[in-house]
Amino acid sequence: MQINPITEMKTECVIADVLTQEIKQTGSRLIKMRENLNAYHQRQVNATPPTKNKFVNQTNIGGFAEDDPRERIILDWAKVHYKDYTSINTFPFHQYDVKPKITAGVVYLCLKKHSFIQQNETTEYRVMDAYFRFNGNLQYMCEDLGLTVWIVAKTVEKLGYSPRWHEYRESRYATRSSSGTSAEMKFKQLVPEAVDMNEDYRENNPVYDFIVNEKTVDVKELTALLRKDSKQQYYDFKFPKNDEERADFYCLFLCHDKQARMKGSFDVLLIPQEALPINKGQTQISVNETANSHKFFYQFQVDPTSLAYMLGCEP
DNA sequence: CATCGGACACTAACCGCACT
DNA sequence: AGTGCGGTTAGTGTCCGATG
Numbered sequence: 001m002q003i004n005p006i007t008e009m010k011t012e013c014v015i016a017d018v019l020t021q022e023i024k025q026t027g028s029r030l031i032k033m034r035e036n037l038n039a040y041h042q043r044q045v046n047a048t049p050p051t052k053n054k055f056v057n058q059t060n061i062g063g064f065a066e067d068d069p070r071e072r073i074i075l076d077w078a079k080v081h082y083k084d085y086t087s088i089n090t091f092p093f094h095q096y097d098v099k100p101k102i103t104a105g106v107v108y109l110c111l112k113k114h115s116f117i118q119q120n121e122t123t124e125y126r127v128m129d130a131y132f133r134f135n136g137n138l139q140y141m142c143e144d145l146g147l148t149v150w151i152v153a154k155t156v157e158k159l160g161y162s163p164r165w166h167e168y169r170e171s172r173y174a175t176r177s178s179s180g181t182s183a184e185m186k187f188k189q190l191v192p193e194a195v196d197m198n199e200d201y202r203e204n205n206p207v208y209d210f211i212v213n214e215k216t217v218d219v220k221e222l223t224a225l226l227r228k229d230s231k232q233q234y235y236d237f238k239f240p241k242n243d244e245e246r247a248d249f250y251c252l253f254l255c256h257d258k259q260a261r262m263k264g265s266f267d268v269l270l271i272p273q274e275a276l277p278i279n280k281g282q283t284q285i286s287v288n289e290t291a292n293s294h295k296f297f298y299q300f301q302v303d304p305t306s307l308a309y310m311l312g313c314e315p
Numbered sequence: 316c317a318t319c320g321g322a323c324a325c326t327a328a329c330c331g332c333a334c335t
Numbered sequence: 336a337g338t339g340c341g342g343t344t345a346g347t348g349t350c351c352g353a354t355g
Contacts, residue, residue, distance in 0.1 A: 225328065230336060236328070284338065291337065319354080329344075335337090 070102050074110045085117050085128055089160040104161070105132045127155040136161065183221030183253035184209055186262055191308045209247075213312040218247035221262060223255045224287050233287035237297075241281035246273045249311070254285070270310055271300045 073096055081087060091107050100106075109132065111117045130141040130152075141152050156162070187210065188194055194210040194217070210217045224233045235254050240246050250271045257264035269285075277283060286294045302310050 220327085222327075227331095227337095228329090229331070230338090232337070234338090238327085280339080282340070286337075288337090293338075317355095319352105321352095322350085324349075325347085327344100327346085330342080332340095332342105334339080 070096075070098055070100075070106060071110055073098070073102065074107055075114060078111055078114075078116050082111065082116050085111075085125065086159060108132045124155055124159060127152055128159050131156055131159070131161060183251075183262060184219050186253060186304075187217075187219045187251060187307075190304055191311055191313060193308065193313045194311075215248040215311065217249045217251055217311065219251045219253070221253045221255065223258045223261060234293070235285040235287070236282065237285055238282040239276060241279065243273070243278075246276065248273050250276070251307070252285075267298075268302050268304050268307060269297055269300045270302045270307065271297065275300065 074091075077091060078087075081090060085108070088104055088107050088111070091102070091104070093102055093104075096102050108117070108128070126145055127141070130145050136156075138152060138156075145152060191210070191212055194212045209219045218239075220237070222235045222237065224235055226233050235252070237250075237252065239250060250269075250273075252267075252269040252271065253262065254267040254269065255261045255264060256266060284293055285297045286292075288294055289298075
């Protein structure tokens, strides 16, 4: 089958336009999702008293005073409504104005004490147990469970709770070693909401560097190469051939100056997975503005200052 | 216990030939 | 001229065991 290159080019442009539109819409959706998440997170924070301790003391589990009215309230509710540990979310927290407050953690500990919750070895159970033991601290949960942060966070979500990405990020930054200017540093600067996946959880070989609003982003810093044969300058962009291994977005920092790199000027392209060629693992992005590859990929150029917005973060 | 170094892994940079 | 693509090279970081 013959394909007219002009027609194909036009089709690609149309696809690019549609995708650009799609990114904007996705951005709006993500903003909405984030708002919901924030509201949920706020409720969680209010519901769980913060602790300075790394661990919630195990001996305190279920340690209600003899006359603690909360225990009776929870047990009365559990006799009628408890099915399994996901029922905790359905507890009518707002109905009881007692002090100390009844929180999800309190309900859990009480139910565990009275053997409503049967200990088992499912991932869900272990994650939930760790969630309450470590007050939702992702870092400690991961260390304790030996699971990757991504699996833990997803399971937390599945159980109806909100993974505390923000707190996790801060904890990572505290122990980070600074390694000069790079695209990843720049990305973090431009998208402060981004969760860095690169350094501490390599076990499962994440193919992405960051998670932003539940979307995976792989950041690449490239400088133009000069082809010896055709004297053309281009950026060599390699990515996984297989769809499943690809990140949701590729954020390319195309440096103009080989020596200055990120210290000099650069273009930022935010390329959605859907725009990448199928069954291919690499492509070239020509520096020449008239080249097809340039025109196609530069449709995904974003202003560095609007990068966070494009990824669905609040302005 | 700290630290040194080799094996290994990952990535950007680069090469060169093929094809249109 | 422009692109596709498989491969190599170089630089860097990590892991882990040997060593003192």
